[in-house]
Amino acid sequence: MTRNTLGEARTKIVATVGPACEDESILAELVNHGVDIFRINAAHGTQADYARVLEKIVRVREKTDFPVGVLLDLAGPKIRLGTLFDQEPLDVEIGTEVTFVRGETPKSRYELTSNYTKLIDELNLADRVMLADGMISMQVIEKQKDAVRCEVNVRGTIRSKQGINLPGTSLSVSSMRPEDVDNALWAAKNHVDFISLSFVRSAQDVLSLKNLLASMDATALVIAKIEKREALEQLEEIVDAADGVMVARGDLGVEIDVADTPVAQKRIIQVCREKLKPVIVATQMLESMHHNRRPTRAEASDVANAILDGADACMLSGETAIGDYPVIAVDTMNKIMLSTEKLLKTQPNESKTRFFSRVHPVTSAVTHNAANIAEAIEAKLVVVASRSGGTAWVKAKQRNYIPTLGVSDSDHTLRRMCLFWGIMPHKVQNLDNPEILMDEVTAWGVSRGILSPGDRVVYVTGTGLLHNTHNLLVVHEVPPIKS
Numbered sequence: 001m002t003r004n005t006l007g008e009a010r011t012k013i014v015a016t017v018g019p020a021c022e023d024e025s026i027l028a029e030l031v032n033h034g035v036d037i038f039r040i041n042a043a044h045g046t047q048a049d050y051a052r053v054l055e056k057i058v059r060v061r062e063k064t065d066f067p068v069g070v071l072l073d074l075a076g077p078k079i080r081l082g083t084l085f086d087q088e089p090l091d092v093e094i095g096t097e098v099t100f101v102r103g104e105t106p107k108s109r110y111e112l113t114s115n116y117t118k119l120i121d122e123l124n125l126a127d128r129v130m131l132a133d134g135m136i137s138m139q140v141i142e143k144q145k146d147a148v149r150c151e152v153n154v155r156g157t158i159r160s161k162q163g164i165n166l167p168g169t170s171l172s173v174s175s176m177r178p179e180d181v182d183n184a185l186w187a188a189k190n191h192v193d194f195i196s197l198s199f200v201r202s203a204q205d206v207l208s209l210k211n212l213l214a215s216m217d218a219t220a221l222v223i224a225k226i227e228k229r230e231a232l233e234q235l236e237e238i239v240d241a242a243d244g245v246m247v248a249r250g251d252l253g254v255e256i257d258v259a260d261t262p263v264a265q266k267r268i269i270q271v272c273r274e275k276l277k278p279v280i281v282a283t284q285m286l287e288s289m290h291h292n293r294r295p296t297r298a299e300a301s302d303v304a305n306a307i308l309d310g311a312d313a314c315m316l317s318g319e320t321a322i323g324d325y326p327v328i329a330v331d332t333m334n335k336i337m338l339s340t341e342k343l344l345k346t347q348p349n350e351s352k353t354r355f356f357s358r359v360h361p362v363t364s365a366v367t368h369n370a371a372n373i374a375e376a377i378e379a380k381l382v383v384v385a386s387r388s389g390g391t392a393w394v395k396a397k398q399r400n401y402i403p404t405l406g407v408s409d410s411d412h413t414l415r416r417m418c419l420f421w422g423i424m425p426h427k428v429q430n431l432d433n434p435e436i437l438m439d440e441v442t443a444w445g446v447s448r449g450i451l452s453p454g455d456r457v458v459y460v461t462g463t464g465l466l467h468n469t470h471n472l473l474v475v476h477e478v479p480p481i482k483s
Contacts, residue, residue: 006381006403006450009337010422012036012313014071014280015330017053018044018321024056024063029327030320031064034334036418037194038068039315042183043075050183054190067411067425069193069418071223074180076198077173079164081131082106082113090158092136098158100129100148114164122171123148130165131158134254165254167229175205184209188218193415196223196246201230203241210241219412221419223280226268227251235268239275244419246315250283269309276397278419281306282315286333290323295332303333304340312396312421345401359390363470367391370460370473371400377475380455383407383441384423384470385431389416391460391470396420402458407431407441434461438476446481453480 015021015030016039027038038057040050050072057070084090085106092098098110102120106113120143123129127140129150136156142149175197176184187195197209206224213220221243224231227250231238239245247268253261265281272279285303286295306314314333320326359367367384374382382404386392392406399421406423408414414425426444430436438459445451459474 006405006424008034009334010341010401011307011311011337012419012421013330013333013337014039014282014313014315015326016041016315016317016319016321017057018318020322020324021320021326022053022056024059026326027056027060028063030330031060031066031068033327033330035068035330036313037071039071039073039317041073041075041321042180043073043078047183047186050186051190054192067414067418067427069415071194071196072183072187072192073196073225074176074183074198076175076180076225077116077171077177078198079114079116079119079166079173081158081160081162081164082115083160084158085109085111088159091156092152092158093155094152096152096155097141098138098150098152100150102146112158116164116171116173118172119164120146120148122169123166124169127169128167130167130254132156132162133250134165134258163251165251167255170230175199175201176209181212184212185216187220188213188216191412192220193412194223194244194419195220196225198225198248199228199251200224200226200238200242201228202234203237206238206241221416226264227255229255232256232264232267235271236275239271239277242277244278244280244312245272246280246282247311248282253283265306266309269306269311272312273310273397276394278312278393278396278421279310280313280315280419281311283317285314285316286319286329289319289325289329289332293325293328300336303336307337307340308343310399313419341401344399358388359394360470363391364394366470366473367394367460368398370458371395371398371402373473373475374402374458375400377456377458379458379475380451380478381405381441381445381457383437383457383459383461385428385437385459385461386413386417387431389413389420392417392420392423395460396423405441407437431461434459434472434474437461438474442476442478446478451478453478 013035014037015035100112129138137154138150138152141151210222223244223246224238224242225246225248227248247265269279286299288296319329384392384395384406386408405426406417407426407428417423417425428440455478457476460470461472462470
């Protein structure tokens with residue numbers, strides 16, 4: 001199967017790698033069905049595991065002839081329960097009292113421990129403690145030197161190693177644990193394309209990771225995961241600091257009221273659109289497809305609304321990592337995207353040229369007007385030449401619906417384009433000579449049945465007269481095929 005990049009959804013698909021899909025043949029099938037980026041979750045496994053997955057992805061790129069990107073998702077300071085005292089699970093009812101104690105070993109059935117050594121110190125009376133993504137809720141009713149007693153107000157089942165959320169509690173834990181630093185360095189050494197930082201609370205958290213990567217001369221884009229109340233309070237500063245953002249709705253929906261989560265998502269996407277930063281919407285997008293071949297109507301609507309709001313990408317987590325139907329889940333998401341994007345075609349594009357710090361102002365202006373010209377002359381294709389991906393980045397944020405080919409001679413740049421909305425990455429041999437570039441793209445398009453004689457193609461490239469600038473806009477008409 002050859003992937004028809006120009007006929008697929010403009011919104012990108014991120015898929016998490018796990019036991020259900022880590023076989024190389026399944027990974028290749030996922031790419032051919034529309035996956036643009038593979039996510040490796042550093043909350044599970046070791047660097048040896050990540051290396052094995054990365055080796056498979058490298059081979060899948062060769063098999064599919066598609067530069068699928070890789071995102072390493074750092075675990076961050078996720079607070080978890082320790083091991084329960086005796087038999088699992090522990091069922092708790094409303095009114096049940098449990099006690100968090102110091103150390104790693106509980107001494108009775110209703111004592112709990114945590115991997116966060118400062119938990120007892122930083123909890124206060126009336127603070128809320130939530131387990132298992134909010135499925136269990138309790139409140140602090142007594143605090144002692146070495147123990148905190150809580151009363152359950154939402155019943156549920158407690159298991160060892162469940163996640164702990166402390167909405168409204170200010171924690172002193174660093175945004176990057178030593179393991180996260182080590183994993184980030186591994187990602188830098190292995191040329192991973194995107195690194196996401198969990199539980200971001202301030203712009204400084206993002207800058208700390210970027211400084212670490214800069215010390216390694218790494219070019220990975222840093223994705224800030226918004227899943228804390230503090231992050232919402234400093235959202236604009238965090239978006240400014242990050243290269244992109246992930247709306248991590250799992251923990252976010254516990255840290256804030258679940259009723260506020262949809263509005264928070266819309267606000268995050270809007271800020272990213274204003275600041276020209278790519279944004280990924282994640283968690284439970286097609287949750288029921290863990291075990292079902294079809295999503296619920298509510299899940300289909302959820303994906304559609306994220307696209308209508310302006311998301312650049314949607315992410316599948318357990319659906320592909322541990323679900324029964326990983327390929328069908330990707331197919332389903334792609335179909336929802338294609339159907340939803342028909343509605344976006346009727347919406348007006350941003351008419352004002354928007355300038356971006358990553359590219360020269362001349363490049364921004366030329367790129368913006370190339371899309372307008374392409375629409376006016378009903379061009380078949382827009383081709384954006386890019387060495388670093390910056391020009392394609394600007395084009396992606398314009399939301400123009402004429403198919404756009406992002407061409408580069410850099411594999412790294414092509415993988416970076418996999419996050420940019422509506423940009424179809426394509427490798428070329430020559431970026432320096434516009435005539436050779438046009439001949440190469442024309443030959444490729446004609447051979448695939450994408451271009452025919454008389455079709456118009458708009459090119460955005462450079463003359464070389466202005467350094468690092470795209471100052472050339474060419475309308476090229478596909479010539480008759482020579483017999």
